[in-house]
Amino acid sequence: MSVGQRTPRYASVWLLAGLMAFAFCAHDILVRDTDWARMMSGHPWETLARFARPDFTLIADLLEPALETVLMATLASFAGLVLALPVAWLGAANITPFGQLSFVLGRSLMTVSRSVHEMVWALLFVSAVGLGALPGILALAVRSVGFLARTMAEAIEDVAPGPIEAIRAAGGSPFKVLLFGIVPQVLPAFIGCVIFEWDINIRRSTILGLVGAGGLGLALFRQMARADYAGVAAVILVVLALILVGELISDRARRAVI
Amino acid sequence: MPDRARLGPWLALLGTLTFVSYAIERLNIDLERLGGMLGRIGSVLTQRYLPPNYEHIIQSDYLQSVLETLEMTWFATVTGLLLAVPLAWLSARNLTPSPLLLRPAARLIIIGVRAVHEMIWAIILVSLVGFGMLAGSLALIAFCLGFAGKMFSESLESIDPGPVEALRASGASSLQVFWFGALPQVRQTWAGISVYTIDAVFRAATVVGFFGAGGMGWFLRQSTQLVASHDVAAIVLSIMLVVIVSELFSTWLRHQLDESSA
Amino acid sequence: MNRDNPERLEAVMTPARSTVLEIRGLEARYGERQVLRGIDLNVARDDFVAIIGPSGSGKSTLIRCINRLVEPSGGKILFDGVDLLPLAPPALRRARRDIGMIFQEFNLVERMTVLDNVVMGRLGDTGTLRSLTRLWRNDVVEEALALIERVGLAEHARQRADRLSGGQRQRVGIARALMQRPKLLLVDEPTSSLDPRIARDVMTLIREVACERHIPVLCNIHDIDLALAFCTRMVGLQHGRARFEGQPGSIDRASVQHIYEAEVL
Numbered sequence: 001m002s003v004g005q006r007t008p009r010y011a012s013v014w015l016l017a018g019l020m021a022f023a024f025c026a027h028d029i030l031v032r033d034t035d036w037a038r039m040m041s042g043h044p045w046e047t048l049a050r051f052a053r054p055d056f057t058l059i060a061d062l063l064e065p066a067l068e069t070v071l072m073a074t075l076a077s078f079a080g081l082v083l084a085l086p087v088a089w090l091g092a093a094n095i096t097p098f099g100q101l102s103f104v105l106g107r108s109l110m111t112v113s114r115s116v117h118e119m120v121w122a123l124l125f126v127s128a129v130g131l132g133a134l135p136g137i138l139a140l141a142v143r144s145v146g147f148l149a150r151t152m153a154e155a156i157e158d159v160a161p162g163p164i165e166a167i168r169a170a171g172g173s174p175f176k177v178l179l180f181g182i183v184p185q186v187l188p189a190f191i192g193c194v195i196f197e198w199d200i201n202i203r204r205s206t207i208l209g210l211v212g213a214g215g216l217g218l219a220l221f222r223q224m225a226r227a228d229y230a231g232v233a234a235v236i237l238v239v240l241a242l243i244l245v246g247e248l249i250s251d252r253a254r255r256a257v258i
Numbered sequence: 259m260p261d262r263a264r265l266g267p268w269l270a271l272l273g274t275l276t277f278v279s280y281a282i283e284r285l286n287i288d289l290e291r292l293g294g295m296l297g298r299i300g301s302v303l304t305q306r307y308l309p310p311n312y313e314h315i316i317q318s319d320y321l322q323s324v325l326e327t328l329e330m331t332w333f334a335t336v337t338g339l340l341l342a343v344p345l346a347w348l349s350a351r352n353l354t355p356s357p358l359l360l361r362p363a364a365r366l367i368i369i370g371v372r373a374v375h376e377m378i379w380a381i382i383l384v385s386l387v388g389f390g391m392l393a394g395s396l397a398l399i400a401f402c403l404g405f406a407g408k409m410f411s412e413s414l415e416s417i418d419p420g421p422v423e424a425l426r427a428s429g430a431s432s433l434q435v436f437w438f439g440a441l442p443q444v445r446q447t448w449a450g451i452s453v454y455t456i457d458a459v460f461r462a463a464t465v466v467g468f469f470g471a472g473g474m475g476w477f478l479r480q481s482t483q484l485v486a487s488h489d490v491a492a493i494v495l496s497i498m499l500v501v502i503v504s505e506l507f508s509t510w511l512r513h514q515l516d517e518s519s520a
Numbered sequence: 521m522n523r524d525n526p527e528r529l530e531a532v533m534t535p536a537r538s539t540v541l542e543i544r545g546l547e548a549r550y551g552e553r554q555v556l557r558g559i560d561l562n563v564a565r566d567d568f569v570a571i572i573g574p575s576g577s578g579k580s581t582l583i584r585c586i587n588r589l590v591e592p593s594g595g596k597i598l599f600d601g602v603d604l605l606p607l608a609p610p611a612l613r614r615a616r617r618d619i620g621m622i623f624q625e626f627n628l629v630e631r632m633t634v635l636d637n638v639v640m641g642r643l644g645d646t647g648t649l650r651s652l653t654r655l656w657r658n659d660v661v662e663e664a665l666a667l668i669e670r671v672g673l674a675e676h677a678r679q680r681a682d683r684l685s686g687g688q689r690q691r692v693g694i695a696r697a698l699m700q701r702p703k704l705l706l707v708d709e710p711t712s713s714l715d716p717r718i719a720r721d722v723m724t725l726i727r728e729v730a731c732e733r734h735i736p737v738l739c740n741i742h743d744i745d746l747a748l749a750f751c752t753r754m755v756g757l758q759h760g761r762a763r764f765e766g767q768p769g770s771i772d773r774a775s776v777q778h779i780y781e782a783e784v785l
Contacts, residue, residue, distance in 0.1 A: 018336070025333040028326075033391040033472070044386045051382070071281040078278065115501035117465045119377065120494055123482060127306070128299040129292070133285040207377045214285065224381060232382070236374060243373040420627035424693075427587050428700055429616035429644030434651055438640055442631040 054233035069215035073201035080144030088152035114146030136213030155189040307491035327473035338402025346410030355432035372404030380471040394471030457508040546595035557760040570747035573757035579740040617644040620697030624709035626689040630682040638664040641699025667695040687718035707739040
């Protein structure tokens with residue numbers, strides 16, 4: 001016997017529709033688009049077996065690229081912060097300088113930044129500044145703006161209105177309001193989300209090897225191109241270690257500032 | 259010491275500058291290339307990419323790949339979320355049935371799949387199972403596991419411990435404690451996280467195809483390699499369009515969820 | 521539980537035949553801090569034992585050690601003649617089913633109905649599949665409804681728990697504990713979150729249902745007057761040790777005041 005659980009209306013209809021769609025997708029992916037004969041042939045398992053034995057001799061050569069990756073992610077997060085500040089200013093409803101117009105502009109910039117994948121950004125910047133670390137860093141920075149600016153704008157919208165009013169009352173310009181009324185209140189939240197983004201940027205920077213950005217990404221793509229799966233596994237292990245350490249540091253750092 | 263407090267920001271600035279210049283030096287970044295970058299992007303955009311070749315994105319092959327992208331998204335999100343639930347339960351400090359064995363294992367899985375970027379997953383899986391949507395779907399499932407698993411388990415760790423204690427005291431098994439003491443408390447949050455996950459998975463799905471893992475990404479790669487810039491522009495625009503549509507949809511869905519709970 | 525357990529045999533033969541719970545030399549620690557320093561306590565059928573003491577005296581830890589929500593560091597807890605401390609998780613869960621617990625903060629699942637919350641008292645006896653699909657047996661639901669009526673919430677049975685007042689929530693908590701058909705009730709500061717008049721009603725209800733069903737009660741309580749009014753026996757705790765024990769009539773106020781002195785200062 002089922003007892004009085006409130007269910008939203010049409011829930012079962014939605015559930016059924018979702019399940020049917022899932023079955024349709026599963027059929028397309030698993031039956032129509034997959035060559036099971038090849039899968040069963042043993043080739044995937046042989047490859048997997050090669051992945052399963054990471055080439056540890058490579059690790060010593062990966063320390064330098066690892067440092068480069070950290071540097072790139074850090075620089076990109078800095079640059080993202082610098083770019084995000086004005087966007088957050090535009091996109092925060094309570095301080096946006098030119099009313100609805102600049103607010104919509106700010107919010108659109110955030111959406112554009114987030115809706116383009118870091119890889120597409122990277123390809124775009126390669127065509128503007130050539131290959132190397134620079135397009136990679138720019139891509140990560142621009143990609144970070146969306147998240148950073150949005151969380152910052154939200155933090156700005158949540159600030160206590162008292163100090164802002166006081167500065168306005170004293171005849172302060174919008175810029176002074178920003179500098180003295182808002183920045184001190186939101187600084188910890190800002191630093192917190194930059195650290196969070198830094199963590200993600202380490203992860204993202206691994207695919208920038210594609211645009212020749214150096215670091216672990218380049219090492220990874222090099223091993224991949226040579227089909228040296230043991231080497232790929234070694235690079236991934238180093239990435240994993242880096243992320244674990246990064247998670248530890250960012251956790252500590254965020255707790256320290258908040 | 260008041261002097262020290264005033265010095266703090268300057269020291270931070272100095273440290274930042276030192277670090278930035280060191281990093282720029284170390285990474286061999288040629289800052290001159292930055293100069294006029296905006297102008298160059300502008301001219302590249304107008305001369306090479308514009309106008310976008312819209313015909314390229316309304317051909318049936320491409321539309322088919324958009325459908326594939328949607329299919330992979332739905333398949334991977336549903337599967338990934340279903341797998342993320344037990345992982346989140348096992349890895350939540352306050353609910354795990356096995357703090358010494360299963361919890362570290364579940365946490366390692368979540369952190370491990372998160373550590374590897376979804377594109378890297380796509381490359382690896384293509385090399386394992388071959389070109390096609392299966393590789394892409396598996397990569398997206400991995401992404402979804404790491405994305406939702408972490409958020410699920412964090413929301414579990416911040417629940418009110420009262421009901422959990424009460425059920426535990428009545429002799430309920432740890433699965434029952436999770437199901438009745440914890441799930442009702444996080445249902446709302448999880449619904450929001452799930453919608454957010456669909457959105458993120460879809461964003462990733464638009465590009466995993468770049469390495470042959472199914473969906474729209476494959477066309478991006480082809481036209482990039484052929485330097486068919488007008489096609490690239492059309493594809494990038496179409497990706498932005500579908501991502502923005504999906505973002506609007508997920509915002510709307512989250513609103514509906516909030517209202518139905520009120 | 522193993523009926524041929526020699527310890528149980530011993531329990532049957534000793535004079536304190538009606539003893540349900542026997543605590544010997546119970547110790548507990550949080551890290552370095554020793555919270556319980558050797559507690560001895562017996563609870564027999566029809567006992568209503570009140571544990572009083574200032575906050576930090578270890579009352580709450582003592583109660584939670586009995587069903588091992590807090591893991592004791594030493595001693596013995598004989599419940600129904602079986603020592604609970606060495607039990608492995610499955611056996612511990614079976615033992616917990618026989619021990620009902622009522623909490624200071626009620627600990628209801630706020631987003632579920634009163635009926636759901638009460639039925640949950642029977643989770644331990646419900647198979648995994650049946651419980652996860654919430655297909656409760658009819659007789660279980662009937663029993664829950666009867667208990668809800670007994671605690672005076674009949675017309676609220678299908679309301680969500682977060683719509684109820686504090687006193688009503690505690691009544692749900694009581695019904696949930698009774699749903700286990702417990703052989704012992706552990707009660708942790710049942711009235712601290714309630715205002716005084718409702719506190720008295722709740723204590724009366726606990727006392728009544730316990731008498732009707734012959735369930736012994738072990739109750740932490742901060743308020744000495746309430747303790748004196750409802751208990752049959754009283755234990756005073758200070759710094760993790762029992763300072764006195766006796767019937768309400770035989771206890772002199774001075775020694776009660778004494779253990780609270782530290783707190784007043």
